Amino acid sequence: MLPVQAACALLSLAPLLVLGVPPIGTQPEQVHLSYPGVSGFMIVTWTTFNETESKVEYGILGGRVFDMTAKGYATLFLDSGEEKREMYIHRVTLTGLKPAAAYVYHCGSDEGWSDVFFFIALNDSTSFSPKFALYGDLGNENPQSLARLQKETQLGMYDVVLHIGDFAYDMHEDNARIGDEFMRQIQPIAAYVPYMTCPGNHEAEYNFSNYRNRFSMPGQTESLWYSWNLGSAHIISLSTEVYFYLEFGLKLLFKQYKWLQQDLEEANKPENRAVRPWIITMGHRPMYCSDDDQDDCTKFDSFVRLGRNDTKPPAPGLEDLFYRYGVDLELWAHEHTYERLWPVYGDKVYNGSKEQPYVNPKAPVHIVTGSAGCRERTDRFNPNPKEWSAFRSTDYGYTRMQIVNTTHIYLEQVSDDQYGKVIDSIWVVKEKHGFSAWV
Incomplete structure (x- = not known):
């Protein structure tokens, strides 16, 4: 048996015995x-x-x-x-x-x-009823909902995850090491189901380079905007940030608007809308919200909704475009809360009826779900919201959605603070889709 001193000496040399091999950089x-x-x-x-x-x-x-x-x-x-x-x-x-x-x-x-x-592999049948987890504003630090989402994904509860902007907080920090660590954290989700994304304001550093390089979304726009079909839905992902980071080019804003117009026109062709009647959008900054954070849509009307008049030419907003083409459901994040709205257009409520507001609604339905968990914590609400605000929660959590069929979508909000309790749910029921559904 070696004397203790000799054993300790050998242990001290252990790092040298591997001949100074650096960490393996070829490991995926x-x-x-x-x-x-x-x-x-x-x-x-x-x-x-x-x-x-x-x-x-x-x-x-x-x-x-x-x-x-x-x-x-x-x-x-x-x-x-x-x-x-x-x-x-x-x-x-x-x-x-x-x-x-x-x-x-x-x-x-x-x-x-x-x-x-x-x-x-995704089911390509138009009668498929996909299940989604959706959220925004999930950070590397204080990612409170992450463990629950990891487990539920591996249990097979979701077919797709929609991450509606703001990743890691922030991917570029510490020379992009925070981005690396965040991508490792979501691997137990994203390696099992398609992880579909859109950019948020926290991705803006170096002209969104970490976002554009790390993700692989459809189309040829470096994942900034795109659309795809699943079940009876046509899903559109867009960049709200083109309205805010004009230093990266006003052309992007108009290019996206033109693309959205063409995409919505195609989706509304009778033969397309017949098989995929639901049109769902996802973008980071909401058109409506009632947080008390002195940000867009609280301190001033949403640029995304109404456009900008301080640009040349003026930049068109998206509310009228989405209304004209009969967008059914609009998913947002950015506000670190959950808020469900009554069907709304032009700042006014257009419920289907008093008893059943989401049955044949007369305007799009908006959901804001940005409370997954990040270092900025949750936001406070304005104590006096407008009449379009239907339900609000400051609990950490995320949203589930199922596109059940051509007439029914189910949504529910999960509170991680309350150990996975469902704290809100609605059925959106539409017997008719498109602009004519509003009349």
């Missing part, structure tokens, strides 16, 4: 899925800190493990912080997936593989 991390908007496809995105191959090995659950391989590509992302940290963002598109089939996969290369994950 921050794995997340996204739906490219095409049936039978799924995108797997991950990060390494050295350049490696981009491969996904996958197979049908219960079949031969990893009997299929897909290859993709890596993009060098150079963070704009002082250290100019480099990372490689890998993207691989899986094709030919069988709708509603369960798959197992891992990603990486022969220089390092991720853990094994599973997902269910």
Whole structure:
């Protein structure tokens, strides 16, 4: 037996015995899925800190493990912080997936593989009734709802997650290390279901570069705006930030508006609206809110809703556009609270009826869900809200949604403060969709 002193001496040399090998930068991390908007496809995105191959090995659950391989590509992302940290963002598109089939996969290369994950390929049937978790403003610090969302996702409670802006607080901080850590934190959610996003104000640093590089949404707009179909819904994700960060180009605002107009026109073609009658939008900053935070839609009317007159040419808002094309449901975040509105347009309530306000409503329904948890804590409410405010909560939590069929959508709010209790719920029922539904 070695004397104690000799054993201690050997232990002190242990770091030298590995010949000073640096941490392995080829190990995949921050794995997340996204739906490219095409049936039978799924995108797997991950990060390494050295350049490696981009491969996904996958197979049908219960079949031969990893009997299929897909290859993709890596993009060098150079963070704009002082250290100019480099990372490689890998993207691989899986094709030919069988709708509603369960798959197992891992990603990486022969220089390092991720853990094994599973997902269910999205069902492309228009009669599919998808279930969503949706929220905004989830941070790296004080992410109170995160553990519950991780567990519920792995229990199979959700088909898709919608993160409606504001990630990590903030992804660029500490030379983007906060972004890395946040992406690791959401991996237990995002590696199992498509994690669909839109940008918020906390992503603005370096012209939204961390957001644009880390996520892989449909379309060719670096994930800033896009649309996709699921079940009986056409879902539109947009950037409200084009109304606020004009230093990055007023052209973006008008480009998005034109795209929205064209996308809504296409979605409203009779043959399209017949099979996907629901039109749902998600954007970070709400058109309406009653928080007492001296921010937009509390201190001044929402630019997103009414546009801006201080630009040349004046920038059009989105409320009239969405109303004209019969948008049914509008999902927002930014305010660190939960607020459900009565059907509203032009600052006025248009309930379906006094007894059943959400049955055949005469205006879009708005939900604000920005209380998932972040270092800025929750907001306070104005004690005297306008008549369109139907239900408010300052509890930490998130929203669940199910598109049940062509006439019914169910929404409920989960309070994490109250151990997962459902504190609010509504059914939105529409027998007719489109602009004519308002009349």
